[in-house]
Amino acid sequence: MSAVADMNTEKALVRASSLNVRPEVWVPLVLLIGTLGYPFFLLITSAFNVGDPEVFPARSYGFANFVKLADHLDWIKNTLIVAGGGTVLGITIGVSLAWIIHRTTMPGRKWFDLLIAIPYPLGPLVGALAWSQLGAPRDGLINRFFTAVTGIQTPLIDIYTPLGIIFTEAIFEAPVAVLIIGAAMQRMDPALEECSAIFGSGKLRTAWKVTLPLMMPAILSAALFMFTSMIGSFAIPTMLGTSSRFYVSTNAMYVLLQGYPPNYPLAAALGFVLIAMTAIAVWLVQRVLRGRSYAVISGKNYRPRQVNMGWLTWVLFALTILYVLLSLILPMGTLLLASFQNSNAINFDFASWTLRNYKYVMFDFPTTQQAIVNSLILGVGTGTIGVIFATFIAIATHRSKSDGRRLLEQVTMLPQAFPRLIFAIGFLWMILTLPIKLYGTLLAVLLAYVIVFLPLAYRGMSGVVVQIDKALEEAARVSGAGAARIARTVTLPLLRPGLLATWALLFMVSVREISASLFLSGTNTQVLGPAIFSFWDSGGMPRVSALAVVQALIILVALTVVRVMANRGVKV
Amino acid sequence: MMKDRKNSGLKLNRRQLMLAGSAAAMSFAMPHVVSRAYAEASAPGNVDAAKAEGPVVVWHGDQEADVVEYLKIFTEKTGVPAVQQRLLPGQALPKLEAEFRAGQTTGDLYLTSDSGIMENLRQQNRLLRYVPADMDAYGPEYRSSEPGYWTTYYVNVGPMMYDPRYVQESEAPKTWTDLLDPKWKGQIGFQNSAAGTSYGFWFVLKDILPKDYWDNLGANNPRAYSSSTQISQDIERGGLKIGGRVSIFQYVKAIRHKQPVKAVFPPLGVPSVNQATGIFSTTKRPNGAKIFTNFMLSKEGQTIWNNIQGSYSARKDVQVEYLPDINTLKLLLPLDFKEYKNPENRRQFVAVWNKMTGL
Numbered sequence: 001m002s003a004v005a006d007m008n009t010e011k012a013l014v015r016a017s018s019l020n021v022r023p024e025v026w027v028p029l030v031l032l033i034g035t036l037g038y039p040f041f042l043l044i045t046s047a048f049n050v051g052d053p054e055v056f057p058a059r060s061y062g063f064a065n066f067v068k069l070a071d072h073l074d075w076i077k078n079t080l081i082v083a084g085g086g087t088v089l090g091i092t093i094g095v096s097l098a099w100i101i102h103r104t105t106m107p108g109r110k111w112f113d114l115l116i117a118i119p120y121p122l123g124p125l126v127g128a129l130a131w132s133q134l135g136a137p138r139d140g141l142i143n144r145f146f147t148a149v150t151g152i153q154t155p156l157i158d159i160y161t162p163l164g165i166i167f168t169e170a171i172f173e174a175p176v177a178v179l180i181i182g183a184a185m186q187r188m189d190p191a192l193e194e195c196s197a198i199f200g201s202g203k204l205r206t207a208w209k210v211t212l213p214l215m216m217p218a219i220l221s222a223a224l225f226m227f228t229s230m231i232g233s234f235a236i237p238t239m240l241g242t243s244s245r246f247y248v249s250t251n252a253m254y255v256l257l258q259g260y261p262p263n264y265p266l267a268a269a270l271g272f273v274l275i276a277m278t279a280i281a282v283w284l285v286q287r288v289l290r291g292r293s294y295a296v297i298s299g300k301n302y303r304p305r306q307v308n309m310g311w312l313t314w315v316l317f318a319l320t321i322l323y324v325l326l327s328l329i330l331p332m333g334t335l336l337l338a339s340f341q342n343s344n345a346i347n348f349d350f351a352s353w354t355l356r357n358y359k360y361v362m363f364d365f366p367t368t369q370q371a372i373v374n375s376l377i378l379g380v381g382t383g384t385i386g387v388i389f390a391t392f393i394a395i396a397t398h399r400s401k402s403d404g405r406r407l408l409e410q411v412t413m414l415p416q417a418f419p420r421l422i423f424a425i426g427f428l429w430m431i432l433t434l435p436i437k438l439y440g441t442l443l444a445v446l447l448a449y450v451i452v453f454l455p456l457a458y459r460g461m462s463g464v465v466v467q468i469d470k471a472l473e474e475a476a477r478v479s480g481a482g483a484a485r486i487a488r489t490v491t492l493p494l495l496r497p498g499l500l501a502t503w504a505l506l507f508m509v510s511v512r513e514i515s516a517s518l519f520l521s522g523t524n525t526q527v528l529g530p531a532i533f534s535f536w537d538s539g540g541m542p543r544v545s546a547l548a549v550v551q552a553l554i555i556l557v558a559l560t561v562v563r564v565m566a567n568r569g570v571k572v
Numbered sequence: 573m574m575k576d577r578k579n580s581g582l583k584l585n586r587r588q589l590m591l592a593g594s595a596a597a598m599s600f601a602m603p604h605v606v607s608r609a610y611a612e613a614s615a616p617g618n619v620d621a622a623k624a625e626g627p628v629v630v631w632h633g634d635q636e637a638d639v640v641e642y643l644k645i646f647t648e649k650t651g652v653p654a655v656q657q658r659l660l661p662g663q664a665l666p667k668l669e670a671e672f673r674a675g676q677t678t679g680d681l682y683l684t685s686d687s688g689i690m691e692n693l694r695q696q697n698r699l700l701r702y703v704p705a706d707m708d709a710y711g712p713e714y715r716s717s718e719p720g721y722w723t724t725y726y727v728n729v730g731p732m733m734y735d736p737r738y739v740q741e742s743e744a745p746k747t748w749t750d751l752l753d754p755k756w757k758g759q760i761g762f763q764n765s766a767a768g769t770s771y772g773f774w775f776v777l778k779d780i781l782p783k784d785y786w787d788n789l790g791a792n793n794p795r796a797y798s799s800s801t802q803i804s805q806d807i808e809r810g811g812l813k814i815g816g817r818v819s820i821f822q823y824v825k826a827i828r829h830k831q832p833v834k835a836v837f838p839p840l841g842v843p844s845v846n847q848a849t850g851i852f853s854t855t856k857r858p859n860g861a862k863i864f865t866n867f868m869l870s871k872e873g874q875t876i877w878n879n880i881q882g883s884y885s886a887r888k889d890v891q892v893e894y895l896p897d898i899n900t901l902k903l904l905l906p907l908d909f910k911e912y913k914n915p916e917n918r919r920q921f922v923a924v925w926n927k928m929t930g931l
Contacts, residue, residue, distance in 0.1 A: 054669065138810040243761070243795050243802065243812075245930035255796075255931055258766030259922055260661040260689060261915065343829055344805045365640060366655070425666055432674035439671075440678050519666070522678055523629045523657040534658050538635040538801045 022402035028393050029404060032411045035451055038433075039418070039426025043275075046268035053265050065269035072252065076273060079248040081162060082237065083230035086169035090226050093170060094177020095219060097323060099207060100316045101178070102185045105308045112320050114563075119327040120175035121508030121555045125532055126548050127172040128239035130331030133338055133541065135159030139345060141334060160244040168236050171327040173229060177222040183463070184218035185211075190305050203307050220285045225459070228278050228416050234515040239536065249274055250515070253421055264425070271422040278417035332552060338545035357546035361535075368547060370524070371531040372554065374442060378527060379507040379558070382449040386506045387499055389450065390457030394465040409458075416455035424448065424519035440522045448520050449510050456509065457502055464498025504562040508555050528554075613720050614703040617862030619651055627653040628860035632683035633660050633768070634847075635801060638880050639683075645876055650867055652860050660766055661686055668852075672698065677854040680861040683725065686768030687848040687906070688913040690722040695913075700851040700858065704866040706887075713907055714846060714886035722850035724886040725868050726878055728769055729844045729903065732836040733815035733823060735807050744814075747838045748781060751816060752788045759813035760789075761803040764796035765925040772845035773817045774921045775912060776904035780840060786924045796929035807833065817843065824882030824894045837896070841904040846886070 042057065047065060049058030069076075097116055101109050119127070134141050137155040146156040158164060192214065196206040212219075231249070238251040247255075249270050256263040256270075309316060337346050340353040361368045393412055397405045415423070427448050431438045438444045472494070476486045492499075514529030521527050528551050535544040622628070632639055636658045643654040659667065661684060671677045684690065693699050694716060703720035714724035732751075734744050745751050751760055763770045774786075794816060797803045804822035806812035808831055815822075818835075826833040849868060851861040867873040874885040878892045885892070906912045 136809065136811055238798075242764070243797050243806065245793060245795055247931055252931060255764050255766055255926070257666075258660055258663065258764075258798075260665060260686060260766070260768070260771075261918065262666060263922075343831070344808050360637075365637070367636065367640070428667065429670050432670045432676060437676070439674070439676050519663060523655050526657070534636055537799045538658065539637055540801065541805060543637070 019403055020401070021404045022400060024392070024396040024400050025402040025404045025408050028389070028396065029408050029411060032408075032414075032451075032454075035427075035430070035447070036411065036414060036418075038430040039423050040414075042426035042429060043268050043271055043418075043422050046264045047272040049265045049268075053263055054261055058265075065265045066272075068266055069269050069273065072270075075247050075249050075252045075270065076277075078162065078246060079231055079250075079274070080277070082165055082169060082233075082248050083227050085162075085166040086173065086230045087223050087227045089166060089170035090174045091177055091219060091223050093174040093323060094181055094222060095212070095215070097174070097320065098178045098182035098185055099211065100320055102182050103207075103211070103307055104313065104316060105306050106313050106316050106320070108317075112324065115324045115328060116178055116320075117175050118556065118559070119172050119331075121505075121512065121559060122172070122328075122331075122552050123235070123509075123512035124169070124172050124233060125235040125239075125512060125514055125529065126335065126552060127168050127327075127331060128236045129532075129536060129544065129548055130334045131159050131164070131168050132239060133334050133346065133545075134330055135164055141337075141346065160240055160246075162241075162246060165236055165240050165246065168240065169230050169233060171323070172236075173226050174323070174327070176225060176229075177219075180222040180225070181215055181218045184215055193305070203309060207307075216288075220288060224281055224285045227281050231274055231277055232419055232515075234421070235533070250419065250421070253419065257421060257425070268422060271419040274419050275417045332549075335545045335548050335552070338541050339549050341542045341545075344541045357542045358550075361543055361547045361550060367526050367531055368550070371526040371528045372550070374445075374521075374525060375511045375528040375551075376554070377442060378446055378449055379510040381446045382453060382510040383503040383507040385446070386450050386453055386457040387461065387503045390454060390461040390502065391465070391495065391499065393454075393458055394461040398462065398465050399470070412458045413455045415452050418452075420452060420515040421519070423452065424516040427451075427516075428519055440525065442525050445517065445520050445525055445527065448516055449513060452513070452516055453506050453509055457506055460502035460505060461495075461498055464495055464502075468494045500562060500565065504559065507558055507562075511551065511555055511558070613701040614705075615862075616705070616866060617859035619859075619863065622650075622652045622857065622859035622863050625857035625860050627655045628857050628864050629678060629680045630654055630656045630683065630864065631659045631664050631679040631681065632656060633658065633664075633685055634683065634881070641880050642877050646864065646867055646873070649872075650863055652863050654860070654864060661689060661768060665689070668698075672854065675854075677852060677856070679852060680855040680857045681849060681851050681864060683847065683849045684768060685728055685845050685847050686771060687722060687724075687846040688771070688909065688918070689768070690716070690848045690850050691909045691913040693850065693852075694721040698853050700853045700855060700861070702851055702862050702865055704862075704869045706866075706870050709871070709887045709889070710869070711886070713905055716850075717909070722848040723865075723869055724846040725849045725874070726847045726881060727844055727884040727886050727898075727903070727905075728772075728847050729820040729842050729884055729898075729901065730769055730773055730817040731820060731823070731842050732838070733804070733807060733818040733833055734813060734836070735810070735831070735833050737832060738807075738810050739813050741834065744834065744836065746836060748777065748785075748840060751814070752785075752792060754792065756792055756814055758793045758795070760792060760794040760816045761797050761806060761812045761814070762794050762816045762925075762929065763800060763803070764798060764929060765922045765931070766798070769800070769817065769819060769845050770925055771918065771921050772906055773843040774925060775906050775917065776841070776843045780904075786928055790928035794929055796931065804833075820884065820895065821882035824892070827894045828882070835896070837901050839902070841902040844903045844905050846905065847883075 045058045048061040048063070049055070050062035050064045051058060051060035100106055101113050101116070135143070135157045137143060137158040137160070140155070140157070140159065142157055143155040147153060159168065193206050193210050196210045201209065234250045234254065237246070237248045238254060241248065242251050253267045253270050256267040339357050340355070341347065342352055342354060393408060396402070397409045431444050468491070473486050473490050476490045481489065511528060513527070514533055517527050517530045518533070521530050532544060532547050532551060535547055630639065630643065636656070639656045639658070643656055647653055657679070664682065664684075668677070668679070682693075690699065699721045701718070701720040704723075707715070707719050707723070710723055714727070716722045732745055745753070745756070795812065797806070800819040800822050803812065803815045803818050804826060807815055808826065820835065823833060823835045849865060851858070851865060855861045868877065871887065871889055874887050874890045878885045878890055882892060882894065884895060884898050911917060
């Protein structure tokens, strides 16, 4: 018995002594666990809190909150319907558009590539706001136009339905799928498609039977990203679902947290379920991909053949135009129209139009000016710190020989599963307990943004780091270059396109962020997302539309500047 | 023993004599002690000190544009800078709780539609007592029982509302019971359970209307909105036929914009709530907070605020155009604050309201 114990101890010692955790892994790991730990602890303890709902941390524990959730299975069912339906529709749009843009000879592909990317940074808040005016059953512009043309009084569409919410989610998330799947399509070895063509398959059959299956990892990766984003999506269900009695987890959670006394335990239990749903989705994707080879991306630089679809080109062209119309032109046009109005209803009497709403939001309303400046600072800060931190982690997870790399990757991706409303409350409590004065400062909001968007940054930078061939750095080393010189002359130039693209993405998602900011922004740290949300809540449609247009302009200017900067050096 | 004591007449031992003397001194001094406490609570804010303190931070749940406009005028009139943040109770209270525990409060004043919350804050010693100059202009139903902790800066009356372009006047509901008519299924809007006005509505009607009223109303699938602005907007756009309870200022704002809306004041009574203002005990800008309170509750401040907002002042000497004469309305105000702040009532309300609105 004693001998067995000794052997076990010896084995454990050997394991411990062989554990090789290097600073490049443990430093970010400790930092992340330090910042995520408290909100996570708060979520777990609150979810099991069966005592006073306002006591932190909880003192008595049990499963009562989960039992109560059984009375609200519709919230979870609706979340799955919206996230599942939105992902299916979004992926369908994403795969189709990525293929059209990158694998066909359709005219104007470069322009469409840019136009298709814009709806994502505009964000769900702008999307919901615009579509509430386009697709409202009674006075939505589309229904008014339909009635005027056909004389039929029954509305053509109703955006305040589960289908409407799925549609809005899908069209504003689809650009991410285009980006992820399009990148994979551009790096694809065309040999298998050529084989298919040689054996007599038509163009559509080749696309369906060869290209699509080869794209499966990218498609699943995009689907996972969209699904987890939609599970935590706040603005669209809140703005389109709540008033029609359609509750998903996030808008239900918002009401639970908004009321007095706030029901943290039930909201936390719901948050716990959301994390579990995300974990199951990740596990399912990994299971599907496990043990299969999708070796389409190699060190060689392929330029896949572009397919001439003949007369079908114009059908594809029309479909692409339709997407740009639904996701960009109609929403922005509607917001522009609404911003010129004197009342909540849109009228086409040009004489009554006014620029007063812009004057108000830009000059008369102090919150907006502060919110614009703060959002810009946060966008730049989140972009810069997020990219640096994510690059460091990506290099550590892909290049380091240290143990704990997988754990670092998993912890980095954890915020993607965290409901931001809950995270924000936990984060608020955490910074208040810190010995340094961080509460009420922009730095606190910046720190929260960096954590919240780290999975996005990591995903972006990870994809870039993994593509860089180590041989180039090794060649520099063999030629006598030091570490700093290698970084400056080899690694950084190779990373530059990815750095710029990820920076731009982080900037844009920071400027449009809303749900975490609702709890974290203060009197002197107002930001655009909550400012727009508050205006939507209490300010009337013309003014909120004007503010949304201003936000969209800021994002578009940033996007253009980054593109111009990138085009001077490399393509983003 | 008792008998002995009774028979002892005026004979007191030394201890009893000291106690009696202390009591006499206390009773003589008490009015002065009370009046000194009152005087301290009434000490006005100093403008120069207020300016040195920096901008007063006002937390509120009102329409942001209205508060911004009011603060601009307030600063012009008093010279004291002020900033605002719109925080509904669910946002304000977690922040406040965390801030109080950490001793890092950022807000100076709280303006809320839920005077029950104010009563709780008062009990937790989280409100500063300040009796402004015009306190006597406010009836006892419009201020904390011990004046100076919170006072009503407007009376939020909540009638039903509809737009005659979409609902004929003859078929519009006239009583609360009319809302149970199945013809309004899916066409009645209320604010959600996070709104203090919803709690006030339920609280004053729960003992007047039949017990099964809320279940029956729930059968009509009323829709929940996050603000009365949202309800008013949807009524104007024709997306909602009846505002089940809409803040009166939405009616005034609509009339000012020449929209043909109608407000319905049922004969049973109109649920109303005290919109209360109070100063946090941890305020870092006590002078500014006192000057704000003093101005807000003065006749001038009330005239300015209620004209911006379009609502009833709790003062009898302030009138606002387009508002029906308040004396013609039967207001149902929560008066039993012990019950109003009772957590059990709140829990019951949240359960009833969420069920009714489909949450």
